[in-house]
Amino acid sequence: MRYTQxxxxxxxxxxxxxxxxxxxxxxxxxxxxxVAAGIYDYLPFGLRVIRKVENIVxxxxxxxxxxxxxMPAINPADLWQQSGRWQEYGKELLRLKDRKDTExxxxxxxxxxxxxxxxxxxxxxxxxxxxxxxxxxxxxxxxRPRFGLMRGREFIMKDAYxxxxxxxxxxxxxxxxxxxxxxxxxxxxLDFRAVEADSGTIGGSFSHEFMVLAETGEDAIVSxxxxxxxxxxxxxxxxxxxxxxxxPTMELGKVATPNLKSIDDVAAFLKEKPxxxxxxxxxxxxxxxxxxxxxxxxxxxxEVKLCNYLDCNHIQMADExxxxxxxxxxxxxxxxxxxxxxxxxxYELATMSDFGLGANEENFHLTGANHGRDFQVEAFxxxxxxxxxxxxxxxEGKLEIWRGxxxxxxxxxxxxxxxxxxxxxxxxxxxxxxxxxxxxxIGIGRTAAAAIEQNHDDNGIIWPMPLAPFQVIVTMLNPxxxxxxxxxxxxxxxxxxxxxxxLLDDRDERPGSKFKDADLIxxxxxxxxxxxxxxxxxxxxQDRRGGERVMLPVEGAAAxxxxxxxxALVVG
RNA sequence: CGGGGAGUGGCGCAGCCUGGUAGCGCGCCAGUUUUGGGAACUGGAUGUCGCAGGUUCGAAUCCUGUCUCCCCGACCA
Numbered sequence: 242m243r244y245t246q247x248x249x250x251x252x253x254x255x256x257x258x259x260x261x262x263x264x265x266x267x268x269x270x271x272x273x274x275x276v277a278a279g280i281y282d283y284l285p286f287g288l289r290v291i292r293k294v295e296n297i298v299x300x301x302x303x304x305x306x307x308x309x310x311x312m313p314a315i316n317p318a319d320l321w322q323q324s325g326r327w328q329e330y331g332k333e334l335l336r337l338k339d340r341k342d343t344e345x346x347x348x349x350x351x352x353x354x355x356x357x358x359x360x361x362x363x364x365x366x367x368x369x370x371x372x373x374x375x376x377x378x379x380x381x382x383x384x385r386p387r388f389g390l391m392r393g394r395e396f397i398m399k400d401a402y403x404x405x406x407x408x409x410x411x412x413x414x415x416x417x418x419x420x421x422x423x424x425x426x427x428x429x430x431l432d433f434r435a436v437e438a439d440s441g442t443i444g445g446s447f448s449h450e451f452m453v454l455a456e457t458g459e460d461a462i463v464s465x466x467x468x469x470x471x472x473x474x475x476x477x478x479x480x481x482x483x484x485x486x487x488x489p490t491m492e493l494g495k496v497a498t499p500n501l502k503s504i505d506d507v508a509a510f511l512k513e514k515p516x517x518x519x520x521x522x523x524x525x526x527x528x529x530x531x532x533x534x535x536x537x538x539x540x541x542x543x544e545v546k547l548c549n550y551l552d553c554n555h556i557q558m559a560d561e562x563x564x565x566x567x568x569x570x571x572x573x574x575x576x577x578x579x580x581x582x583x584x585x586x587x588y589e590l591a592t593m594s595d596f597g598l599g600a601n602e603e604n605f606h607l608t609g610a611n612h613g614r615d616f617q618v619e620a621f622x623x624x625x626x627x628x629x630x631x632x633x634x635x636x637e638g639k640l641e642i643w644r645g646x647x648x649x650x651x652x653x654x655x656x657x658x659x660x661x662x663x664x665x666x667x668x669x670x671x672x673x674x675x676x677x678x679x680x681x682x683i684g685i686g687r688t689a690a691a692a693i694e695q696n697h698d699d700n701g702i703i704w705p706m707p708l709a710p711f712q713v714i715v716t717m718l719n720p721x722x723x724x725x726x727x728x729x730x731x732x733x734x735x736x737x738x739x740x741x742x743x744l745l746d747d748r749d750e751r752p753g754s755k756f757k758d759a760d761l762i763x764x765x766x767x768x769x770x771x772x773x774x775x776x777x778x779x780x781x782x783q784d785r786r787g788g789e790r791v792m793l794p795v796e797g798a799a800a801x802x803x804x805x806x807x808x809a810l811v812v813g
Numbered sequence: 814c815g816g817g818g819a820g821u822g823g824c825g826c827a828g829c830c831u832g833g834u835a836g837c838g839c840g841c842c843a844g845u846u847u848u849g850g851g852a853a854c855u856g857g858a859u860g861u862c863g864c865a866g867g868u869u870c871g872a873a874u875c876c877u878g879u880c881u882c883c884c885c886g887a888c889c890a
Contacts, residue, residue, distance in 0.1 A: 252840095253839060253840080253851065254839070255824095255825085256825085257825065257883080258884095277882090278881085278882065278883085384814080503890075504890080520890060521890065523890075541888060544888085570890095599890065626888090719848065719849090721848095751847085751852065752848070752849045753849075753851050754851045755850085760850090771849065781849095
């Protein structure tokens with residue numbers, strides 16, 4: 242591609258609304274333009290990267306035995322009513338009506354449509370296993386789209402769905418996808434971890450997220466420094482502490498704590514550490530069940546764990562009125578003694594004694610409290626969020642905390658959709674069985690964004706070779722110089738003949754501008770063609786990733802560069 | 814959903830408090846000189862100041878409404 246005939250509008254300045262580096266660089270490098278909140282144009286240069294990611298995904302999905310198809314972006318409400326999600330999905334589902342007032346939605350995911358396909362075409366276990374996938378634009382009306390392609394409302398996703406006659410088969414299908422995902426992200430040149438994740442409301446038994454490690458990631462993940470345990474913090478299990486609480490040494494006492502509502506304030510007032518306080522959180526789930534949760538003062542509640550324990554989908558902090566009703570006092574003074582609701586405690590309290598508590602009375606707290614003696618709890622369960630330094634649940638190691646960008650998610654669906662939509666097959670015994678499903682997603686644009694988060698410097702993007710929109714840029718320093726022009730054109734042609742994707746910078750710009758643009762757009766390899774080098778029958782050759790500039794003899798230059806491109810494409 | 818902020822040439826911003834008919838940098842066009850890390854000079858083009866009302870002799874500026882966009886939070890007992 243010749244630069245002068247291409248469409249690559251780069252920006253010197255960073256757009257004001259771009260917060261994270263991948264978004265800034267994508268905008269500056271002429272990859273994307275915002276059209277509306279969370280909705281973007283993919284300009285030619287950006288689209289090339291998207292296609293690179295898609296093709297890697299496609300090759301690995303095909304290798305794993307999945308079969309590509311394409312489902313409609315617009316889905317009839319009817320299908321979503323069959324699964325129950327027309328009601329469940331909430332505002333993220335973009336709904337619309339056609340001219341006949343029939344309701345539709347823009348598909349945010351395609352379990353319903355794919356299940357309908359299989360229901361109507363597969364009737365025997367002999368046709369299984371089956372794994373169908375598509376690469377398609379999705380729409381989710383996110384509460385808060387942000388960070389460019391990282392969290393858009395409209396986004397390109399690869400979604401795959403496996404169908405098996407039984408759990409054993411589904412497990413095999415799952416493992417195939419898991420391995421395919423590992424290969425995909427390795428081929429993309431990303432530093433990632435596959436972590437255990439909560440399967441959420443879907444209720445499946447097993448789920449992994451593929452996380453690209455990056456400071457700007459929206460998810461927190463834990464991993465063990467000693468073994469290969471890794472999990473989303475939402476999922477990260479913590480071991481029950483060993484030992485029991487020591488015997489109480491203090492009497493229960495009441496102290497005035499005027500206007501001291503936060504644990505830190507109360508602890509400071511009592512000259513105690515927050516670790517010696519217990520906080521009482523009042524929450525309510527979607528069934529309007531109210532529970533009180535006890536946690537050590539400095540800990541955070543993991544709501545996902547609580548939901549799993551309560552077998553509910555959503556839980557939130559009670560409002561002021563409800564807290565008053567349950568505890569008899571305003572927020573800030575809640576405690577477990579004398580509550581009219583379930584009281585559940587985190588594991589950790591089992592080993593604590595003589596701690597501080599809210600008194601359920603405005604402006605009062607209790608000291609020297611002990612469970613068993615002063616109050617009872619329904620159970621001690623794992624409810625708190627993991628922090629760095631916690632014990633690994635699998636070995637003797639300690640947990641570390643990372644930030645990550647979720648680029649892929651695989652999980653077992655079980656029979657949720659097949660049962661709801663009556664998708665069954667006959668097994669070997671002639672018995673009708675609900676299909677056992679799995680679903681597997683990859684965010685294509687997010688993967689590209691994650692690659693930039695991991696591969697950039699102050700000057701711009703540094704594309705990993707497999708994702709590079711062009712593999713080589715040939716920079717003609719002065720295209721008006723006939724020798725330069727002739728040599729540049731020849732190199733360009735030779736590289737094309739080698740099958741290399743090359744951008745020829747034939748613009749009549751000063752060299753400085755060309756170098757800046759080349760760095761910004763991040764082409765991995767650059768060849769400078771200038772009068773200075775040509776005097777010695779040489780080009781200059783430079784690796785974008787900080788390599789030294791080296792002289793490259795004109796003779797055989799294209800072959801050498803091509804060789805280096807191919808070497809960088811081999812899967813590690 | 815709660816809080817905060819912003820909409821002024823293609824991009825980044827100033828002007829607004831204290832109303833007087835719009836400015837800077839980048840980019841763009843023409844010319845001259847330049848040409849190895851975003852050139853210099855000269856000349857030029859580009860704005861119904863988000864939209865709708867209102868106040869006023871006069872509104873980018875003050876008031877009301879509205880739309881859009883961005884950020885933070887949604888763990889506080």
